[in-house]
Amino acid sequence: xxxxLPNYMAGRWQAGSGEGTALLDPVLGTExxxxxxxxxxxxxxxxxxxxxxxAALRALTYRERAALLASVVKxxxxxxDAYYDIATANAGTVKNDxxxxxxxxxFTLGQYARWGDALGDVRALRDGDAVKLGxxxxxxxxxxxxxxxxxxxxxxxxxxxxxxLWEKAAPALLSGVPVVVKPGTSTAWLTQRMVKxxxxxxxxxxxxxxxxxxSSKGLLxxxxxxxxxxxxxxAETGATIRSHAAVTQRSVRVNIExxxxxxxxxxxxxxxxxxxxxxLVREVVRxxxxxxxxxxxxxxxxxVPEALYDSAAEAIGAKLSKITVGNPRNEGVRMGxxxxxxQLDAVKAGLAALSAHAEVLHDGRSQPWIDADxxxxxIAAPVLLGARDxxxxxxxxxxxxxxxxxxxxxxxxLAHALALAHRGQGSLVTSLYGADAAALGQAAVxxxxxxxxxxxxxxxxxxxxTGHGNVMPMSLHGGPGRAGGGAELGGLRALDFYxxxxxxxxxxxxxxxLGL
Ligand code: NAP
Numbered sequence: 149x150x151x152x153l154p155n156y157m158a159g160r161w162q163a164g165s166g167e168g169t170a171l172l173d174p175v176l177g178t179e180x181x182x183x184x185x186x187x188x189x190x191x192x193x194x195x196x197x198x199x200x201x202x203a204a205l206r207a208l209t210y211r212e213r214a215a216l217l218a219s220v221v222k223x224x225x226x227x228x229d230a231y232y233d234i235a236t237a238n239a240g241t242v243k244n245d246x247x248x249x250x251x252x253x254x255f256t257l258g259q260y261a262r263w264g265d266a267l268g269d270v271r272a273l274r275d276g277d278a279v280k281l282g283x284x285x286x287x288x289x290x291x292x293x294x295x296x297x298x299x300x301x302x303x304x305x306x307x308x309x310x311x312x313l314w315e316k317a318a319p320a321l322l323s324g325v326p327v328v329v330k331p332g333t334s335t336a337w338l339t340q341r342m343v344k345x346x347x348x349x350x351x352x353x354x355x356x357x358x359x360x361x362x363s364s365k366g367l368l369x370x371x372x373x374x375x376x377x378x379x380x381x382x383a384e385t386g387a388t389i390r391s392h393a394a395v396t397q398r399s400v401r402v403n404i405e406x407x408x409x410x411x412x413x414x415x416x417x418x419x420x421x422x423x424x425x426x427x428l429v430r431e432v433v434r435x436x437x438x439x440x441x442x443x444x445x446x447x448x449x450x451x452v453p454e455a456l457y458d459s460a461a462e463a464i465g466a467k468l469s470k471i472t473v474g475n476p477r478n479e480g481v482r483m484g485x486x487x488x489x490x491q492l493d494a495v496k497a498g499l500a501a502l503s504a505h506a507e508v509l510h511d512g513r514s515q516p517w518i519d520a521d522x523x524x525x526x527i528a529a530p531v532l533l534g535a536r537d538x539x540x541x542x543x544x545x546x547x548x549x550x551x552x553x554x555x556x557x558x559x560x561x562l563a564h565a566l567a568l569a570h571r572g573q574g575s576l577v578t579s580l581y582g583a584d585a586a587a588l589g590q591a592a593v594x595x596x597x598x599x600x601x602x603x604x605x606x607x608x609x610x611x612x613x614t615g616h617g618n619v620m621p622m623s624l625h626g627g628p629g630r631a632g633g634g635a636e637l638g639g640l641r642a643l644d645f646y647x648x649x650x651x652x653x654x655x656x657x658x659x660x661x662l663g664l
Pocket of ligand 1: 303304305306307308330331332333334362363364380381382383384385386388389405406407408443444548550576626631632
């Protein structure tokens, strides 16, 4: 039997009492480790996090907690090589794709450490200026933000075992709120290992960071009113979470990041031999293939002027045909596998559903794999679909295929393109490609209502732009409607979720003593 990874909670390592769920190498099919959360005392663990770790964290200032984040960065950097090995083995990713998860996490933590340092040695945050409550400024109202005296539970998706933890933990710990993470089971090893390294290094107060791997059973039942819950995953699980008594009766604050049908839009004035056309093609291919398309922000719908439909299909297909697919350990492989056979089945089912509304424009499934057995490996080759009638291709605007799949859609004019983009019913990101700054600016404002982020690529930012699907801590991550309605990152605004807002009504002399 393989090693059963212990959980870390209530300040100590605790093994589940069950057999455990095996985590597999999705390329070789071999068992790597097991995880289990059976029989754990969650109520005790959550109490310890709230009362002991929470109190220790809140006793520190923002600057002191920022220094903790900087220490975590050092621990993760020192163990980086091991993380790459685990990502290759358990997630089937090539080095460049593992970097998005691992180095993306370290960068985000480092950024919050810098921002937190600038908040200084205070224990509460000023929220706007004091305003007078009467005619004279003798009795005033001052809003402030203080850390919530609960814990932050993260229920995370399988596709970002590293970044998914740290992009949430950075603002939570900086806010003074202890973290309990339950990673997606199939790739939980990397999350567990990172927590283990940080715990072993002793850089955080005991219980400030806990990890529970395996079933989520009982986690929500153990939440109390001052706790917060941040969920990333499917819309279906998100709906179950929203209806739980912790949320509906105990007012646990919840943030939901769900699936999203993001779009890339080539502006109407683009030409097949122009720079914007080339930029869109490169970005679509990158988004389809990075992490085998298992990114919540990946481009699923590609909107192009109808006159450019055929040339876009040809150009994207030509680039996709150069993508080598197979075992991520082979240097010649550009795209590795999905995380599991279950995900492969889900991608196949999604492709079949979309094919009812679309034609296949490029089919990578006919290309041979490098160093991988099709009977074992969870590899999905890139497939570009197309629907010449973008309006009636309903499935394309409804079904998220979480793999290397995108659909090309022609539009008649910009108003039509924006209407099609809106049919995602709320997305994480739409990217625009063009050169007319005025038209791009207006389109960005129109898309803002249905997108968490609008990413505009003009020729002058070709080298500076950060990538359609790349989530930077400086910008909001999340999206309305179908995308879950969540809000993460976006600078220090991310701290709001982990704070309680309150108004103190008092004389200026008292307000001067709030230590803001
Ligand atoms: P999922 O099946 O919904 O699982 C997400 C997490 O919820 C996992 O940790 C899962 O545990 C847990 N879970 C399952 N059932 C639960 C329940 N009844 N109560 C509480 N927790 C429960 O989603 P997934 O398949 O892992 O993730 C893929 C989806 O996530 C995609 O649709 C993708 O678009 C979305 N995603 C969104 C973002 C974003 O930021 N918006 C980022 C990444 C991924 P187990 O693993 O043990 O089942």
